[in-house]
Amino acid sequence: EDQVTQSPEALRLQEGESSSLNCSYTVSGLRGLFWYRQDPGKGPEFLFTLYSAGEEKEKERLKATLTKKESFLHITAPKPEDSATYLCAVHLFSGTYKYIFGTGTRLKVLA
């Protein structure tokens, strides 16, 4: 069975305290892994797409990396405005299409 798991479930950081969020997956037919940010009561906002192991993408304080079994979202020197839920999702295709979200990491950055 295809599974996507994120850890930790929740994370509290002080402003400037760098950390990493994990998205591990056990799937067949991976076509892409996506990271989204979601603020309360709003739709997810697309951040990154990763397609192959070793690939990295960066945007401001965020950097996403991908291995064959997991992806990391590194947050460098976070600010309070980075507080949100971060979701990873996998796009699968092995005869049929699947798009599966992980359970999310709720990040709180304290000033």
Add this chain to the structure above:
Amino acid sequence: DTEVTQTPKHLVMGMTNKKSLKCEQHMGHRAMYWYKQKAKKPPELMFVYSYEKLSINESVPSRFSPECPNSSLLNLHLHALQPEDSALYLCASSQGLLGGLITGESRPQFAQYFGPGTRLTVL
């Protein structure tokens, strides 16, 4: 324009009512999606339209009925809902849906762009 719009923002309905949720995008995307999201849970895929045809129905009860009038619009018709159907309903779109090997310029096509959602309460 990278925006997906959804109306209404909030909807309260009784179990015997009929209502519709609407979604619109003008990015030229050919795939559109409906998701249901409960509090503190990830979005759950309900339906996918590709080139205006229903491609995926994730075993959603028939009280939810999707419709894609054209490539820019997506509706979700609601009838005889239950209180447990109360949730945030999200619409999303992407350039494409299915593909073989992903190379070069075709890579970005699977990223989904979400609307703000409709907060549905069923009494």
